[in-house]
Amino acid sequence: MGDVQGFLKHGRELPSRRPVPVRIKDWKEVYEPFGDGKLETQASRCMDCGIPFCNNGCPLGNLIPDWNDLVYRDCWQEAIERLHATNNFPEFTGRLCPAPCEAACVLGINQDPVTIKQVEVSIIDKAWEEGWVQPIRPDVKTGKKVAVVGSGPAGLAAAQQLTRAGHDVVVFERADRIGGLLRYGIPEFKMEKRHLDRRIDQMRAEGTEFRTGVDVGTDLTADDLRAEFDAVVLAGGATAARDLPIPGRELEGIHQAMEYLPLANRVQEGDLPASPIDVAGKHVVIIGGGDTGADCLGTAHRQGAASISQFEIMPKPADSRPDHTPWPTWPLIYRTASAHEEGGDRVFSVNTECFQDDGNGRVKALRAHEVKLVDGRFEKVEGTDFELPADFVFLSMGFTGPESNWITEQFGVELDGRSNVARDAQWSTNVPGVFVAGDMGRGQSLIVWAIAEGRACAAAVDEHLTGSTLLPRPIDPTAAPIR
Secondary structure, eight states: OOOTTHHHHOOOOOOOBOOHHHHTTSOSOSBOOOOHHHHHHHHTTOOOOSSOHHHHHSTTOOOHHHHHHHHHTTOHHHHHHHHHTTOSOHHHHHHHOOOHHHHTOGGGGTSOOOOHHHHHHHHHHHHHHHTOOOOOOOSSOOOOEEEEEOOSHHHHHHHHHHHHTTOEEEEEESSSSSOTHHHHTSOTTTSOTHHHHHHHHHHHHHTOEEEESOOBTTTBOHHHHHHHOSEEEEOOOOOEEOOOOSTTTTSBTEEEHHHHHHHHHHHHHTSOSSOSSOOTTOEEEEEOOSHHHHHHHHHHHHHTOSEEEEEESSOOOBSSOOTTSOTTSOOOBOOOOHHHHTOOEEEESEEEEEEEEOSSSBEEEEEEEEEEEETTEEEEOTTOOEEEEOSEEEEOOOEEEOOOHHIIIIIOOOBOTTSSBOOOTTSBOSSTTEEEOTHHHHOSOOHHHHHHHHHHHHHHHHHHHHSOOOSOOOOOTTOOOOO
8 A cells, every 4th residue: 555554644534515504405416525635645544454355345346445545646547447447337336335345444443444435436526527437339249139127227237348248238218217216216416417427428329229218018028128139137126115004004195205206306307397296394204214215304305394204113223333243244323314414303213103184185194103122023112102293204114126027927037035036146037048137136235236236247148148258247146245
């Protein structure tokens, strides 16, 4: 490393977030600029630790110490080459990934870990600014055609790798724009869509074809795809949302998070003058304490909600790493997203019993109570019942798997015990020539896993079509995540 004592001389520092009163009045990303000098100082904290556990903490196998050292030595162009060697879309992961690499950082055993995620996103942002990110076109065309169903991070990664390997790749997306949840699930304040648009432009210039507004299974059948293409990659994600079947669920004003968030994004795209689900001046309850719930929270702040409560059935996590998630695993600790800084009440260990009708078929309140974990099960804490006004309720309790009827009926693929598309060690389903990558095969997971799976699946498809491959295989589909 360039400065073997960097971690002794400098503490961890991250960019400041814009003041809350300022940022909730717009939809721009929340962070202030972070100067190159500060970043090089942060990169110098990366130790010559012998075994870089951060590499294994990252599903992509990012060569983190390498590009930390290159940034410290002001070798930015070499740094982006090293970063792109393992990650197709660092501008996405650098903004959206929770950074399991930092949880595995050796320095994090007894100090604050290296700011890996910030170094990563700064490298790619500088690379775009300097014009170093250019289309990479294949030298030789194979004459083989591949269909990729779904344009989220897994589908995009598979498509880019296969295009660069010389195949003719067509990405099918049922929405009107490319990007999947990156486009319509991630709020603008977490990732401005210009980052997505310029990467898609690069992929088009490389030769990837995109067809939007095509609902595979309805507009285009499995037989159509298999007749036209030599291989099919299923990368449609895990979009079947977990529901809350309690009394009053049918009332107006109760929505799944993915009914709410895309509308706000469409306003930012210019499709709508205002969201049909606008919570301005209203009382909002979000059920679910994860990232998607925080996205709903930040969106409701920007729409001007009168009050917002976020419910989580699990107990409040510890402030420091607990014994049952030791280094280098993902620590189950209390985390504060930018949306939580902006306001709202976070309520832990609470269960919703029912929703109450205002007399006109619309929700007006909910009834809930506290719970405690006893032998792995939730039990009601007697005497803790309460009622909370709620004009809108957003369900953000995760996803149960892919919307699988069309997959099983038309493609004939089998599902595993968790309702995901089953695949073998070569990313192949039980149907020859049909592969699966991302959340559709893994279940709901992280963006970094999706990209890693897309890259590895592309290598398997390339080998299937040509007999060999030079594409990297970052992970095995049977590997368990570190977090």
